Amino acid sequence: MTQRRLFTLALATAALFPVAGVAFAQTAAADHPMSASSSESAADTNFVKMASAAGLAEVSLGKIGAEKGQSDAVKTFGQTMVDDHTKAGDELKSIASGKSIPTATAPMPADVKAASAIEKKDGAAFDAAFKTKMVADHEKVIKLFTQESTSGKDADLKAFATKTLPTLKHHLEMAKALPSAK
Structure with missing residues (x-):
């Protein structure tokens, strides 16, 4: 036995x-892999949140610029912001929705506050404040999109960031060329 x-x-x-x-x-x-996926998806999710909020801020401020700009350059640039950032925002929303990643529904509070302060200005002071904000915003968003285009883990979001970067860089150059206060 x-x-x-x-x-x-x-x-x-x-x-x-x-x-x-x-x-x-x-x-x-x-x-191991699930932890990496979680942090990877968290980075991509953060990109979607930040990029969509920044886009909404550009559309909002662009509308103000198109209405209140003293110079034709500011008015034209403001409308360009509305058109280009609405289009990019819709594309990002479509990509994110297919991945069940939520997009921002409003600009970040700091951007809302800044837009409100700029909107209270008139004439050359408005144009100068608008220019300063647009340059700063585009420098910040270019860093965000560059990071996603080089380090993003989601292929669709990475491709979106890479495709959108040249437009954002062009916007920055346009913003820098806007009239300054005299």
């Missing part, structure tokens, strides 16, 4: 090795 008992114990132990191996593999997979 001891031989039979030894055989049964050996058989039971051998049967457990594959189960233990699978359990270990699942645990290892849960610890």
